[in-house]
Amino acid sequence: MNRQVRYGGWFIWLSIVVALMLSMVPLPDSAMWFWPQWTTLVVIYWCVATPARVGIGVGWLVGLLLDVAHGTLLGHHALGLAVVAFIAIKLHQRVRVFPLWQQALTVLVLVAMDQMLVLWVKGIIGTSPQTWTYWMPSLASMLVWPLVYGMLRRSRRRFRIA
Amino acid sequence: MGRTRSSVGAARQGQCGRCEIEPLFTRGPAHTTRIVFFVILSLLLMTADHRYPYLERVRAGLTLVIEPLRWLVDLPYAAAGRLVDSVSSYRGLLAQNQDLKQQNFLLKAQLQKYAALEAENMRLRELLESSFKVGDRVLIAELRQVNMEPFTRQIVLNKGSEHAVYKGQPLVDADGVIGQIVHVAPYSSTAMLITDPSHALPIQVNRNGLRAIAVGTTDPDSMELLHVANNAAIEPGDLLVTSGLGGRFPPGYPVARVTQVENDTSAPFARVLAKPTARLQRTREVLLVWPAAQTQSTPAPRPAEVEPASE
Numbered sequence: 001m002n003r004q005v006r007y008g009g010w011f012i013w014l015s016i017v018v019a020l021m022l023s024m025v026p027l028p029d030s031a032m033w034f035w036p037q038w039t040t041l042v043v044i045y046w047c048v049a050t051p052a053r054v055g056i057g058v059g060w061l062v063g064l065l066l067d068v069a070h071g072t073l074l075g076h077h078a079l080g081l082a083v084v085a086f087i088a089i090k091l092h093q094r095v096r097v098f099p100l101w102q103q104a105l106t107v108l109v110l111v112a113m114d115q116m117l118v119l120w121v122k123g124i125i126g127t128s129p130q131t132w133t134y135w136m137p138s139l140a141s142m143l144v145w146p147l148v149y150g151m152l153r154r155s156r157r158r159f160r161i162a
Numbered sequence: 163m164g165r166t167r168s169s170v171g172a173a174r175q176g177q178c179g180r181c182e183i184e185p186l187f188t189r190g191p192a193h194t195t196r197i198v199f200f201v202i203l204s205l206l207l208m209t210a211d212h213r214y215p216y217l218e219r220v221r222a223g224l225t226l227v228i229e230p231l232r233w234l235v236d237l238p239y240a241a242a243g244r245l246v247d248s249v250s251s252y253r254g255l256l257a258q259n260q261d262l263k264q265q266n267f268l269l270k271a272q273l274q275k276y277a278a279l280e281a282e283n284m285r286l287r288e289l290l291e292s293s294f295k296v297g298d299r300v301l302i303a304e305l306r307q308v309n310m311e312p313f314t315r316q317i318v319l320n321k322g323s324e325h326a327v328y329k330g331q332p333l334v335d336a337d338g339v340i341g342q343i344v345h346v347a348p349y350s351s352t353a354m355l356i357t358d359p360s361h362a363l364p365i366q367v368n369r370n371g372l373r374a375i376a377v378g379t380t381d382p383d384s385m386e387l388l389h390v391a392n393n394a395a396i397e398p399g400d401l402l403v404t405s406g407l408g409g410r411f412p413p414g415y416p417v418a419r420v421t422q423v424e425n426d427t428s429a430p431f432a433r434v435l436a437k438p439t440a441r442l443q444r445t446r447e448v449l450l451v452w453p454a455a456q457t458q459s460t461p462a463p464r465p466a467e468v469e470p471a472s473e
Binding site: 021025029064065069070075083130 | 220231
């Protein structure tokens with residue numbers, strides 16, 4: 001197995017850091033449900049674009065940092081993001097050649113799956129939200145996907161991250 | 163190092179001449195093993211974090227990584243606050259200064275009376291051979307404007323274990339009780355508000371000493387009292403204060419005002435709702451309180467005609 005020189009890891013971590021910060025931006029309660037899940041989007045992009053580099057472990061770690069940032073149980077979001085990373089890696093060859101709208105639909109399903117896992121654990125510990133607006137972030141993430149994909153892909157090509 | 167076979171990965175055209183796709187299908191099984199491992203690890207961590215305190219150190223360590231990001235997210239709001247302060251007009255500041263001086267004057271006058279009352283209270287308690295407490299120590303902390311999990315009312319403060327903050331410590335503001343600390347990191351801490359659905363606070367009605375427990379509801383401005391009997395002497399407008407039971411919160415701090423009492427005789431308990439007196443969603447500074455230890459007075463043995471304390 002030959003290991004090539006790897007560029008640009010700093011940019012991957014920078015995008016993760018920016019996504020974490022975006023997830024912490026304080027919003028009024030009514031707007032919070034319409035905020036996309038930036039960390040999930042970023043993990044999906046890197047798992048699809050550079051699956052050899054960003055895998056389940058990185059997804060899990062990002063989820064753990066999200067847990068610490070949001071004050072949830074350690075492992076709560078980590079579980080969701082690890083599963084999303086796993087599926088993204090399994091599908092990466094197909095997703096990269098999808099047209100943009102089909103990619104967005106895949107993203108919708110993946111983010112909804114992450115939300116479902118998070119909701120499942122919340123139901124067990126008793127803090128589950130009672131409103132249907134809980135699922136709005138999946139829709140918002142799907143709508144924002146073209147933007148995220150475009151920006152990260154342009155940067156990936158510019159910095160030649162492989 | 164030539165190009166890898168492109169039979170299992172799509173070839174990439176365009177400017178990215180050096181992007182090569184490593185064949186992944188030889189590593190297929192490893193992914194499944196990995197995800198199973200991480201799922202089990204996550205479940206173990208969640209159980210440990212939910213039921214046992216072993217992971218507090220881990221969380222505190224990871225918080226050191228998150229802390230700079232929180233500071234950055236909070237920066238625009240803190241900077242805007244300072245900017246507003248610095249461009250306030252001279253007249254505006256003068257008027258505000260005058261107002262504060264008047265408030266200070268009134269408060270000091272009331273405080274004189276409080277000092278006399280406190281001394282009298284201590285003397286009376288001594289007579290009744292009851293214990294009395296000295297004043298609580300406090301520290302001001304500022305909130306960081308960051309978004310926490312929705313529907314759980316948690317806030318982040320800029321004081322941590324380096325400032326002697328401990329887990330379970332109560333927080334108050336100028337108008338009432340706010341919550342208690344749930345996680346402590348070296349330079350920051352996380353607190354849960356009393357309106358969080360998983361927070362329960364022992365209170366008593368100020369008017370008649372009736373005791374109950376106040377829990378948070380999903381409504382950020384409302385709390386519910388548990389297990390209040392249908393014929394209990396409680397009515398809207400009553401002030402609820404901490405009872406001090408459980409040792410977490412010092413007694414006597416205002417908590418909420420009753421807004422609604424529903425006596426449904428078919429239900430086992432009355433439904434009582436209350437609105438917190440502290441300005442929970444709008445406060446930027448909080449006071450951390452170190453409840454003073456109860457000190458036992460040691461008087462000489464009294465003759466039998468003085469009634470023993472009922473405390």
